[in-house]
Amino acid sequence: MASVPLKELTGQSEECVPAFPEAIEAHKAMVYGIAWNFLRDRTVAEELAQDVFLLLHKKWDSIRSREHLVFWLRKVTAHRAIDLARKRKLHPETTLKATDEPTVLERLHDSFLASYLERMVASLPEKQRMVVVLRYQEDLEVEEIADVLGMRVNTVKTHLNRALDLLRAKTAVRLKKGLDSVV
Amino acid sequence: MNGMDEELRRALVRRDPSPDFTARVLAASQTRAAEPGLLRSWLSRLLFGRWAAVAATTLIVGGGIAYQQHERDVQGETAKQKLLVALQIAGMKLQGTQRHVLSGGER
Numbered sequence: 001m002a003s004v005p006l007k008e009l010t011g012q013s014e015e016c017v018p019a020f021p022e023a024i025e026a027h028k029a030m031v032y033g034i035a036w037n038f039l040r041d042r043t044v045a046e047e048l049a050q051d052v053f054l055l056l057h058k059k060w061d062s063i064r065s066r067e068h069l070v071f072w073l074r075k076v077t078a079h080r081a082i083d084l085a086r087k088r089k090l091h092p093e094t095t096l097k098a099t100d101e102p103t104v105l106e107r108l109h110d111s112f113l114a115s116y117l118e119r120m121v122a123s124l125p126e127k128q129r130m131v132v133v134l135r136y137q138e139d140l141e142v143e144e145i146a147d148v149l150g151m152r153v154n155t156v157k158t159h160l161n162r163a164l165d166l167l168r169a170k171t172a173v174r175l176k177k178g179l180d181s182v183v
Numbered sequence: 184m185n186g187m188d189e190e191l192r193r194a195l196v197r198r199d200p201s202p203d204f205t206a207r208v209l210a211a212s213q214t215r216a217a218e219p220g221l222l223r224s225w226l227s228r229l230l231f232g233r234w235a236a237v238a239a240t241t242l243i244v245g246g247g248i249a250y251q252q253h254e255r256d257v258q259g260e261t262a263k264q265k266l267l268v269a270l271q272i273a274g275m276k277l278q279g280t281q282r283h284v285l286s287g288g289e290r
């Protein structure tokens with residue numbers, strides 16, 4: 001069980017602090033964030049995040065360092081989210097044409113663009129979507145994403161470029177529709 | 184860094200789960216830690232799992248057969264008793280007839 005304090009793992013002085021609860025508090029935003037940005041369903045994302053931490057609890061003895069812990073959490077969360085999305089078919093299929101009519105505020109306010117981008121990301125194919133989430137939420141380099149997802153570096157680059165091309169095209173269509181309705 | 188990159192970084196941020204998330208995870212981890220070991224778990228499944236249905240069916244069928252046998256036994260015993268009574272009655276009548284015959288049929 002999680003009886004080894006995390007600080008021991010990094011070579012720091014030993015303290016009588018619970019390690020597993022500390023790991024949850026330190027990394028729950030990362031785990032839940034990946035799950036939410038990928039799945040766009042709060043309940044499902046929380047269930048997934050809980051499952052990840054429960055698996056961590058079971059596998060605690062295999063964690064070698066703080067860095068290994070973060071890598072392990074990202075890897076397990078990413079793979080489980082992809083598997084879950086494939087089983088549940090959660091990603092809404094959104095074509096270039098099928099976009100909602102923007103309101104006046106949505107055309108003008110940056111935060112609504114962010115919301116729109118979130119929805120567009122959620123409509124990407126699973127692997128492209130996870131590459132985008134890991135790149136922009138976690139600020140990972142292509143090589144790091146490749147390690148997490150077990151892909152080749154060139155495959156990650158391909159997924160990333162295709163995803164960005166698709167997002168730019170969808171955003172351009174949305175902006176054009178907004179401008180046309182204003183003029 | 185182009186505009187799309189910046190917009191995506193602003194859109195895809197880390198988020199906090201519900202406030203009781205940590206407590207729920209810890210509670211669930213403690214529940215799992217308190218679960219019985221493999222052998223006990225297997226025995227529990229044997230007793231209370233699918234095998235329970237098989238055992239219950241066997242008991243019901245066996246009980247039905249035993250009940251039917253009991254019914255037959257009861258019926259047999261009843262018939263035996265009736266036969267004995269009938270034989271006694273027949274015997275008594277025969278004795279009466281015999282006395283009548285031996286007495287020369289006097290009235």
